[in-house]
Amino acid sequence: MEEELKLLGMWGSLYSRRVEMALKIKRVKYEYLEQEIFHNKSALLLKYNPVHKKVPVLVHNGKPIAESQMILEYIDETWKDNPILPQDPYERAMARFWAKFVDEKCVPALWKSCMSVGPEREKAQEEACELLSTLEGELKGKKFFGGENIGFVDIVGDVLAYWVGVLQEAVGVDVLTEDKFPVLCRWAEDFRNCPVVKENLPPRDKLLAFFKTQSEMLNSLQKK
Structure with a gap:
């Protein structure tokens, strides 16, 4: 079964962009979904990040992960090639x-x-x-x-x-x-x-x- 990977982000968000960088370093395919974060927040964003209501949110096979540093660690642990965190x-x-x-x-x-x-x-x-x-x-x-x-x-x-x-x-x-x-x-x-x-x-x-x-x-x- 093919993995489903979506990234809810915003064009000017440094936090969204760092997640994209990690995914590109890992050569992982994903779907990017641009979000409005100041006014009309999407139902998708509110569904997947009801606590903070902010981007980025990575949705992997229907399971959301929020907060950029946590997402980076999740990416590194899930896709082992081209590690971004040290092994030691x-x-x-x-x-x-x-x-x-x-x-x-x-x-x-x-x-x-x-x-x-x-x-x-x-x-x-x-x-x-x-x-x-x-x-x-x-x-x-x-x-x-x-x-x-x-x-x-x-x-x-x-x-x-x-x-x-x-x-x-x-x-x-x-x-x-x-x-x-x-x-x-x-x-x-x-x-x-x-x-x-x-x-x-x-x-x-x-x-x-x-x-x-x-x-x-x-x-x-x-x-x-």
């Missing part, structure tokens, strides 16, 4: 640690450093730089977080390699720059130039317009 238990635990560090520490700090205003923005930028320095220290001496090949932490780090640069341009902020973080920026360029990554990044102009709209909406709310 310690290295595997460390990959999970740094991926969690990116999502739970770096992403909120970077978002805040771009979207807040005044003294709050300055404080957020200091915090973001401190976190990025820690991450850069982990990457030193390696091409990718996964070594010579893209791995779990690299895929989770897609936000730093692409989305943050576009967001910074949209709001006129410089936090993650080559002069401050040369190791991370070199990694980001190598990562973006990998064919499996390049073909799974959203169009820059479309993402830039999206972020500008979000920034304008936020600014108007803050002025009220």
